[in-house]
Amino acid sequence: MTGLTGHPFETGLDKSAANFAPLTPVSFLARAAGSFGASLAIIDGERRITYADLYRRCRRLASALGRRGVGRLDTVAILASNIPEMIEAHFAVPMLGGVLNPLNTRLDAATLAFSLRHGEAKVLIVDRDHAPLVAQVVALLDEPPLMIDVPAPSAATAIPGAVDYETFLSEGDPDYAWPGPDDEWQSLCLLYTSGTTGDPKGAVYSHRGAYLQALGNAVTFGVSQDSVYLWTLPMFHCSGWSYPWAIVAAGGTQVCLRKVEPARIFRLIAEHGVTHLCGAPILLSMLVHAPPEDRVPFRQTVRCATGGAAPTSTILRAMEAMGFAVTHLYGATETYGPGTACVKGADDLTEAERYGRMARQGVALTTVEDLMVMDPATRAPIPRDGRTIGEIAMRGNTVMKGYLKNPDATGRTLAGGWYHSGDLAVWHPDGTVEIKDRAKDIIISGGENISSLEVEEVLSRHPAVMLAAVVARPDATWGETPCAFIELRPDGPGATETELVAFCREHLARFKVPKTIVFGPLPKTATGKIQKFVLRAQAQAI
Known part of the structure; x- marks a missing residue:
């Protein structure tokens, strides 16, 4: 190091096979x-x-x-x-x-x-x-x-x-x-x-990065030699969030699963004493809405980590009732999967406050060097007031090296020494981040910002709704208005557009209530995330 040549701490203290090895999972x-x-x-x-x-x-x-x-x-x-x-x-x-x-x-x-x-x-x-x-x-x-x-x-x-x-x-x-x-x-x-x-x-x-991500996941998710991990998350997705390496690091057992089927998942949990599993929110929805004949009782509490859109309070409540302890994670392919986790809050929270906190994206994993919610224009941190909206950014060893053969995209995504997520969030005084929307999913109606996630949360509380996705639809007067796509529960009471609009008016400001509601199966990605770009195109054509 410059200025330290000959210093006692830099002389005769060299790397060797005895004291250094490249980290590898x-x-x-x-x-x-x-x-x-x-x-x-x-x-x-x-x-x-x-x-x-x-x-x-x-x-x-x-x-x-x-x-x-x-x-x-x-x-x-x-x-x-x-x-x-x-x-x-x-x-x-x-x-x-x-x-x-x-x-x-x-x-x-x-x-x-x-x-x-x-x-x-x-x-x-x-x-x-x-x-x-x-x-x-x-x-x-x-x-x-x-x-x-x-x-x-x-x-x-x-x-x-x-x-x-x-x-x-x-x-x-x-x-x-x-x-x-x-x-x-x-x-x-x-x-x-x-x-x-x-x-x-x-x-x-x-x-x-893989070595550190595996350890960060093991620490965050409480994995040990006694853990039994069920593969409900596709291993092709972010290398299974690095859990092929994390479970081995802890000395646990991995239970393979070719196809995600609720009946088989419940059986394997009971048969093998499964303690941990991961998946997109669609997995939680499948388990919650599984028919009674598919459910097999189990004695242990199963820790369930989920990423993607925040689970609704309805889903969280139902998962807990079945014996699952849900941890909400947040990350991307570019961050080896999870980069943040929602940690336990205070013990004196009301049920509504507790579920609200569980839906936050949380704080950085131990192995993430730095997390910030920034002003996209200035790259300066936004106030930790729980109101100001900025972009989530991360940096550290568990951010990708870059995109193969794509220096332009790499430069844009890793600009200024940060990974830019494109996700808009607020930063709370306790350091937790809470996503309000993807930058492209914010609905601007009459100059007012509407979080599609907020509207989806309300719609998901209706007993007839299994899945809800909200996107912007062009409007001659307001510029944009919310358009809701609804997948109803097959065993639910059913609902009409009028009923759902009335339900939203009870829980939302009037300008946030969907002006259009479309019923039918929602298009999903290979990892179970709802394809909003498909829905945006459909909304444009309505």
């Missing part, structure tokens, strides 16, 4: 296998995998990939449900120094083909359940990557031209001496965002 598995190798790492139906077995399998996969020509910073893509092989890929590819690209199983073939070309994948690991989709993808590629076929219970026919997964593993060395990263800033994962316009952007994660 792969080390979590090496430790787990050495410390409690006989402990159960993964449950998948009747299948059981111990930590010792998991480590051997991951080393075989890494070794086999290397023998097939995959090297440092080469991309290995995987298209799979929440199966053990997806967990194995999250350790084996980084072991080799490669970059893992988990692909969204719910995207169309053209988008997946773009991702494979853009990321230059040399290998594609495929869950056979998705063979028809892969056939469409391969038809769009001039040079398909080496394909590895993972058998699935419901798909008997092998993928043409692909190597069987277990056969491929047999090519590898179970004692492979994995090199790990040359530097902890080395790229580890490539995650494509599901953008609403243009081509997807590929967020790049580092070994250091």
Whole structure:
């Protein structure tokens, strides 16, 4: 360091193998296998995998990939449900120094083909359940990557031209001496965002970021060696919010789930003593509205983390009644998933105050360096008054390195040394942030700002409403007015437009009440978020 040459604290105190190693989440598995190798790492139906077995399998996969020509910073893509092989890929590819690209199983073939070309994948690991989709993808590629076929219970026919997964593993060395990263800033994962316009952007994660995010999640969510984590969150989404690494870091057990079905979720929770699960708000809604015959009682309290739009008080109350303790998180693909968490408030809150606080996005995770709600124009922090609206920004080791091959988008998103979320929020005196809307979702009616989230919260309290989404609709007089799209509960009392408008007038200022209400199924993204850009287009056409 300048000015410190020759200083006693800078002389003879050098980095060596004894006191420094690049941070990598792969080390979590090496430790787990050495410390409690006989402990159960993964449950998948009747299948059981111990930590010792998991480590051997991951080393075989890494070794086999290397023998097939995959090297440092080469991309290995995987298209799979929440199966053990997806967990194995999250350790084996980084072991080799490669970059893992988990692909969204719910995207169309053209988008997946773009991702494979853009990321230059040399290998594609495929869950056979998705063979028809892969056939469409391969038809769009001039040079398909080496394909590895993972058998699935419901798909008997092998993928043409692909190597069987277990056969491929047999090519590898179970004692492979994995090199790990040359530097902890080395790229580890490539995650494509599901953008609403243009081509997807590929967020790049580092070994250091993944290591710290995993630990931050484990601390925030209270994960330990006794934890049993059920995979209700897609592992392709932000690498499962880094939980493939976080659960291994703690030495817990992961329970795989190919398809999110309420009846199966309740059964697995009871059967395996599940303690933790994550998911988008749509998951909570599915559990709450599951018919009585699908519900299996369980004794333990299950910690449930959810991201996306804040859960409504109705959903929170129903989840608690079933035995779930809900934690609201906030983040993005660009922040390795969760960047903030809503921590417990004071004990003397009323029920309404408690649910209101639980819906906040909360405070920064331990491993996030800094969180701010800023004035978008000046990038100065806004007052912590709970009223002034600004943009959420974060910075630290758990912010992506940037977008692959997209310096312009990287520069805009990471401008001024901050990750700019595009989410508008207020900052409370206690340091918690509360999202009011996406910048593009604020409705400006007659010069007044209307939070679509506020209107949705009120609509969701109606006993007939299962899901509500509110967007702006052009209005000749007011510029914009709220337009509500409603998905009714199949077993509910039903509701008319007149009834819902009257209900809103009881709980909202008159200018915030929707002028238009549309009934029907709501379009959702691959991760269960409501596609407001689709609804905005529909509102424009009404």
